[in-house]
C-alpha cells in the first residue's frame with residue numbers, strides 16, 4: 394500500500410467490524426487510533442490490535458465531550474465511524490432514553506467527530522460511515538436503528554457537499570455472521586437468516602474490511618451508500 398500521511402481513526406474500533414478494519418490498517422504499518430466508551434477499554438483494545446495503535450475513550454452520546462477526547466489526534470487520513478449502541482425499541486413500548494442515546498450517538502455524535510476533525514483532514518482524506526441493512530429491511534423493534542441508518546444516507550450526501558473535496562461514503566452491512574454481535578447466536582436463528590441471503594451464507598468480517606477499503610481508498614468513490622449483503626435486498 395502507498396504510505397500516505399495521517400492517521401486512520403476508527404470510532405468504535407475497540408470491537409467488531411471497526412476493530413477488524415483497524416487491525417488491517419495497523420498490520421499495514423499505519424498509525425491507527427481506535428475509540429470506545431472508556432479510556433482503559435480503548436487502550437486495552439489498542440494494545441491487542443498492536444502496531445502503532447492508540448486508544449481513546451469518548452462517549453458519542455455525550456457530544457460536548459468529543460472535542461476534548463480527540464484533542465491529541467493529529468492529521469487524519471481515513472476517518473471511520475462504526476460505533477453503535479443497539480436499541481430494540483417499538484413504538485408501542487417506547488423507551489425515550491434509549492432512543493435519544495442512539496439518535497444522539499449516530500447523528501449528533503458522528504457529526505461532532507467530523508466537525509472536530511475536519512480541520513485536521515489531510516488533502517486526500519476519506520470518511521466512511523457505517524449504517525446497516527435495517528435501513529431497508531426493518532423488523533419489530535428496529536425503529537430507531539432503521540431511522541438512524543436511513544439518516545446516515547442523508548448525512549453522507551450533505552457531508553460530500555460541505556467537506557468537498559474530502560470523499561464521504563457509507564457501508565450498510567447485512568448480518569455479519571462471524572462478527573462478535575452474531576457469531577454466538579443460536580444456529581437456528583442464523584440458519585433462518587442464511588435462507589434470506591442469495592449467496593447461501595452470511596457475509597463475513599473479511600468481506601466488510603474489503604468493501605471498507607474500496608470505499609476509503611478508491612479516489613473516484615464519493616457519496617456512495619453501499620449495501621454489503623450478499624444480495625439480501627433482492628429477496
Ligand SMILES: NC(=O)c1ccc[n+]([C@@H]2O[C@H](COP(=O)([O-])OP(=O)(O)OC[C@H]3O[C@@H](n4cnc5c(N)ncnc54)[C@H](OP(=O)(O)O)[C@@H]3O)[C@@H](O)[C@H]2O)c1
Pocket residue numbers: 404405406407408409410411428429430431434435451452453454474475476477478498523524525526565566567568569570572573574575
Ligand atoms: N455486526 C453486524 O452484523 C452489523 C450488521 C449491520 C450493521 N452493522 C453496523 O456496523 C457497525 C459496527 O457494528 P459491530 O457489530 O461491529 O459493533 P460492536 O461489535 O457492537 O462494537 C460497537 C463499538 O461501538 C463502540 N461504542 C458503543 N457505544 C458507544 C458510545 N456511546 N460512544 C462511543 N463508542 C461507542 C464500542 O466501544 P466500547 O464497547 O469499547 O465502549 C465498540 O467499539 C455499527 O454501526 C452497526 O450498526 C453491524
